[in-house]
Amino acid sequence: PSGVTRMVDVGIEPYLVAATVLAIVGQRLVRLVCEACAEDFRPPADLVAQVTTVPDIPQPRFRRGRGCDACAGTGYRGRTGLYELMPMSEDLRDRVVRRAPLAEIRALAQAQGMASLRASGCAKACAGSTTLEEVLRVTRDEALG
Secondary structure: HHHHHHHOOOOOOOOHHHHOOEEEEEEEEEEOOOOOOEEEOOOOOOHHHHOOOOOOOOOOOEEEEOOOOOOOOOOEEEEEEEEEEOOHHHHHHHHHHOOOHHHHHHHHHOOOOOOOHHHHHHHHHHHOOOOHHHHHHHHHHHHOO
């Protein structure tokens, strides 16, 4: 959803954005847990509490890399994408025209079924592909509204 407000911020009139945009795609890259040194672990409760969108997965598999020669000691090797797609509904167009705050646009989009970047990342963290810390690092602006 931040793409809408960014277009308005650079000077595109809100009515033009509302009339011409069909959907907004958001993308962030997260680092992958290194397969050579990956180990299962249970993240601390305070870390999980920071992520309000942890999917209801019966048995999440959280992993992290210990650090090895293959990943130069980082615990990560490679990247994958997190994505969100926000189709522009009439209600969203109305919010854009009246210059609603990003938080309001995001809340409406999620109420209409948009999965956020953070939700996408949490699903990947629960599958063991990346870490919750990495998801929080790349989606920190999502928490700001």
